[in-house]
Amino acid sequence: MIVVRVQAEDFDYAAEMAALRMRAAGAGALVGFTGLMREMHDGARLTAMTLEHYPGMAERQLTELAQTAAQRWPLLGITILHRHGRLTPGDQIVLVGTASAHRQAAFEAAQFLMDWLKTKAPFWKLEESQDRRHWVASHSTDVAAAERWE
Template sequence: MAVFVQTEDFDVSTELAKMRAGKPAIGAVVSFVGLVRDLNDGLDVQAMELEHYPGMTEKSLDDIVQQAGQRWQLLDTLVIHRVGVLQPLDQIVLVAVASAHRGQAFAACEFIMDYLKTQAPFWKKEQTSQGARWVDAREADDHALNKWQLAGTISTNSGKEPV
């Protein structure tokens, strides 16, 4: 189980190969890669800047990975989230989950991503043709998180405020 917050790009194939290496019990790997779009809410996006609280962010991501591990029988989990200034088409995030069976890997990957989108302490600022603007979580992201809260208890402390 690994969590990284970094400015550097990542190679998905390399990361998935490292995850699988020497682990013959793995029967499924599910991954999600989030990218910077060039259009958001009708405005051209020229760049996106992601900010975070070092230490707090990694702890928050570790917590959700641990919660996923308590819900499903996982063999490995990887979260890489980039920060800094990114351009359209740049990779932002990689969530990869390995398990013996695909159902658990799919569910855990979706769970981690839904939490990350709404609760992890990252702040996004887009540079658009109309100027800079902060990006809030979408209502659809909150609804996605709610299904996990109804299915079981997860931490609702967003990590965005000191505890």
């Protein structure tokens, strides 16, 4: 039911969602979200971003997060893929897919997973522009979004 992967390689959104659909027999709703690397952030044109993670811990925390979602909503399947390494604008970073008998559970669970991924997952982002490199801190809006699920 739960698939979690942390990988350097890109992923095929359509293939991953088709695999989720096959695992989630009886689903009436599939929700998929893909996060992309932005070209602009805080007024700067980005050239690249390096995502670092703690191997083993990242997969474990993402799995625990998916298990929490499965306990809160009647889900038939969950997919979480998160990339690491050097990315450039437009590259896919993350995929969250949820399947349920009904759309509300699938939407809410996907939103919950993304809100918590943005604040709790052990990933660190180093953004690069033409003249600067800096580590990205958590945004208060991301923290507030995650807190609403407590």
